[in-house]
Each structure stands twice: as structure tokens, then as C-alpha cells.
Amino acid sequence: MNEERSLSAAEGYLQLEMPDEAMRELEGLSNQVRQSQHAAELELAAEMMQKRWDRGVELARALCRLRPNKKSYYLHAAFCLHETGDTLAAKSFLMSGPHSLMKDALFHYNMGCYSAVLGDPEEALSYLRKAFALDPALRKTAENDPDLVGVGI
Template sequence: MIPTSTRLSYANGYIELGMLKEANEELAAIVGSDRLLDDVLSLRTKLYLEMENWELLAATAKQLAQQAPQLVHAWIHWAYALREMNLNAQAKSIALDGLKQHPRNAILWFNLACYCSLLGELQDSSDHLDTAIKLDKTFEKEAVDDPDLTALWDWLKSDT
């Protein structure tokens, strides 16, 4: 029997090589109770993100966030998957919950700004974007080209 740690290593390598079917097969071969380990669920979220399988990503990231709330990527992936399914109000709610656990995470603040922009909550979007940029200056440049922020930019232009 191949140990779970070895299967995780193989699966991660396959993901890095873009061999998603093979990665999925490695993860599927992990034995029963190990399938719910944080490391296994984390790698599954990575796989589902690469596969753009938003439903499986949302379900897996939700489970991971609930059992290991200290893992910020679980919150980020859960909210992002919901956004990709056009469930922006739910994505916003999950990002806010994630920020209770990780109040200084710039990615969550940036994504929250995007969700608010998509929902037409433009002042909130602007405030959240400011917070993200204060935490990580790279988001200033990223924000310019993010299509989720188009409504925010239009609103700010009309305000001047």
C-alpha cells in the first residue's frame, strides 16, 4: 500500500505538470479516513481550481474551512468558487467570515472588494480595496485590470 504522503506528492507533481486526470486518480486512491485530512483536502482544492470545477471546489473548500479555519486558502478558494458560479452575495459572506479568522489577509480583502463591486456596493468595494492595498501594495497594480472591479472604476470616474 502506498502511503498517503507519497500519493500527495505524486498528485501535486501531476498538478504542477498539468496532468490533472492523473492527479485525480492519485487522490482517489487515498484510503478511507485519510481522504478527510487537511493536506488531502487542500490538494483537492488545488486540483479543482486547476480543473475549474467550481462546484467541487466550493464543496471541498467549505469542508476544509470548517474543519481547519486557520487555513486561509480554504476561505479564499471557497469564496472564489462561489463567485465563479455567480453567487456573489454568498462569496461576499464567505470572504467576510474568512476575514474574521484572517483580518490581515490582503487577498481576502481584495476579493471582497471584487465581490462588492459585482454586487454594486461600490463604496464598500472602494474601502475594501484600500485595505487590501494597505496590506499589500501589489494589489494596486492588479486592481487596474481586474474585470470584477469595472463597476468600481466607472463609479469613481463618474464621481470626479
């Protein structure tokens, strides 16, 4: 089917970090297929690669409504909100996600970043310690994260 080929091509373009080409593939889909979960996930990835954060927020929130237990959608929505400059909304939205996020290293890492940006380095360190315990590799990421400057990692 042509639409399956377009979805597959869009996914391939994203793997090659070619979001413009991925979007062209997605734009050729029927409205029904374009509104599918798979197509929305691909579009979200393309928008995030292109740093189009407002559209990313819209797509990620729609995916959260569609699958309220999928952790990654909340992480993406919060990250996009943070990138728009609304870090308080990002933190609040991430906290509204499924309880399973509490076991996710990226949840704690992102909450640490959001806390740091919002001026609470102690809370940031508390979240970061949890993140590092769950995924020690995040410590290396934190060393170069501009959100964490001044936290004292």
C-alpha cells in the same frame, strides 16, 4: 508507503498544472487517506484548476469546518462560491471567517471584487484601498480584473 508516494505525486502534478493526473493519484488512495486534510487540500487545488467550482465549494467548506482558523480555506470557499455566480453568498461566507482575515490583503481584495460585482463601487474602493496598502502588487492585478470594471481604480 505507496499512499505517501501518491500524495507526493499529486502535489507534483499540481505544481506542473496537471490536475487530471493529480486527481488520478488521489482517486487511488484509501478512503481514510483520501479524507485527510492534506488529500482534501490537493483535491481542492485540482478542482479549482479545473474550474469545478461546486465541488470546490464543498471541499473548501469541509476544510473550514476541520480547521476554522485557517484563512486560506475561507478565501477558497468564497472564491468558488463567487465563481458559481453566488457572489452574495461568497461575501457572506468570507465575512464569517476568522478575525485574522482582516489583516489579509486577499480578503480585502476579494471583498472589493464582490462589492463591485454586487453593485457597490464605493464599498469596493474602500476594500481595495486596504488591499493595496497591505500588498501594493495587487494594484496591478486589479487593473485587469473583470470584476472591477467600472470601479475606477
